[in-house]
Amino acid sequence: MRRRKKPGSKEKLLSYEDYLCKEPEKYKGRWKDYFHEEKLIHVELGTGRGQFITTLAEMNPHICYIGIEIKEEVLLRAVEKAVDKGLKNICFLWCDINKIHDIFDKNELSRIYINFCDPWPKKRWVQRRLTHRNFLEKYKYILGENGDVHFKTDNEKLFEFSLNELSYENFRLNNITFDLHHSETNDGITTEYEDKFSALGMKIYRCEGVKRN
Numbered sequence: 001m002r003r004r005k006k007p008g009s010k011e012k013l014l015s016y017e018d019y020l021c022k023e024p025e026k027y028k029g030r031w032k033d034y035f036h037e038e039k040l041i042h043v044e045l046g047t048g049r050g051q052f053i054t055t056l057a058e059m060n061p062h063i064c065y066i067g068i069e070i071k072e073e074v075l076l077r078a079v080e081k082a083v084d085k086g087l088k089n090i091c092f093l094w095c096d097i098n099k100i101h102d103i104f105d106k107n108e109l110s111r112i113y114i115n116f117c118d119p120w121p122k123k124r125w126v127q128r129r130l131t132h133r134n135f136l137e138k139y140k141y142i143l144g145e146n147g148d149v150h151f152k153t154d155n156e157k158l159f160e161f162s163l164n165e166l167s168y169e170n171f172r173l174n175n176i177t178f179d180l181h182h183s184e185t186n187d188g189i190t191t192e193y194e195d196k197f198s199a200l201g202m203k204i205y206r207c208e209g210v211k212r213n
Contacts, residue, residue, distance in 0.1 A: 009073035013094065019079045024093045029105035035064045035089065040110040043068065045097050045130055046117050050078025052191040053113070057082070057090040059189075063110075065090040068097055097130065100138055107144040114151045116193040119158040131162035136169040140211055149209040152180065154197045159205035171209030180204040 013020060021027065027034045031041055040063050044053045047067030057065045067090070069075040075094055082090050093103065120128040127134055131151060139149055149171065153159050159178075166173060177183040181198055185206065194204060 006073040009076050013072050013076045013079060016079045016083065019082055019090070019092055021091050021093055024095060024103045028103055029108065031064070031066070031104070031108060034091070037064060037089070039064045039089070041066065041108065042111040042113065043104075043109055044113040044115065045100075046070075046115065047078050047092065048074055048115075049192050050075075050081045050092075052115055052189060052194075054078065054081040054085055054087060054090065055189050057087045058085055061089055063089065067092045068095060068100075070094070070096055097135075100142070104142040106141055107147075109142050110144055110147050112139055112143065112147075112149045114149065115191045116153055116197075117158075119153070119155040121157070126161075129158065129161065131158070131165050133165050133169050136165060136171070136209075140169065140171075143211045145211075145213050147211045148174075150206075151209070152191075152194065152204060152206045154193070154202050154204055156203070156205060159207070163207060166207070166209040169209075170212050172212055174208040174210055176207045178203065178205055180206045 014022070021034065032038055042063055043066045045068050047053050047069045050067060053065050053067045067078055069078065069092065072094055075092055079092055114130050117130045120126065126132060151162055163173065163176070175185045177185055180186050181204055198204060
């Protein structure tokens with residue numbers, strides 16, 4: 001089914017010039033220049049409506065955050081949250097995650113968050129999963145020393161797949177939980193999807209994969 005776009009979303013999104021980086025490829029290898037700060041850079045792939053990343057940015061002013069999202073009407077909601085909070089350590093990219101290697105250079109990031117991505121359940125779609133080894137190879141390249149991937153999902157099969165892929169790509173697995181909201185590793189920072197799934201009594205799966213040097 002074709003996604004129905006909300007009229008005016010594109011124009012309004014593009015108007016937020018202080019929060020939307022329109023030509024991210026120009027900052028490959030120099031994102032610290034964009035932020036005018038020598039800080040760690042954390043990226044969320046598929047930032048959605050932005051509850052997760054704007055909460056992190058508000059709590060951690062010593063870190064710079066970048067949220068990537070392809071759906072403009074959804075990204076607009078995230079940008080509006082950042083504006084409402086007056087955040088200075090965050091920006092957003094309206095682009096395809098498949099182009100991540102054109103946006104970030106080797107060792108440029110400290111952390112990548114992947115939250116509730118599309119599970120692409122059919123076998124012929126497996127390479128589209130954001131935890132597929134082809135993507136993980138790209139993440140390893142742009143993550144710096146001891147950089148890590150934090151992954152959350154409500155899909156058990158995708159989680160098991162992701163654990164295997166992370167291991168195959170030689171990431172060190174940390175803090176694996178099959179029921180996050182009943183785990184000591186739960187930090188309480190949630191996404192909109194997470195709140196919805198948890199309210200329905202669904203389990204949330206989470207792990208961290210640390211790049212080996």
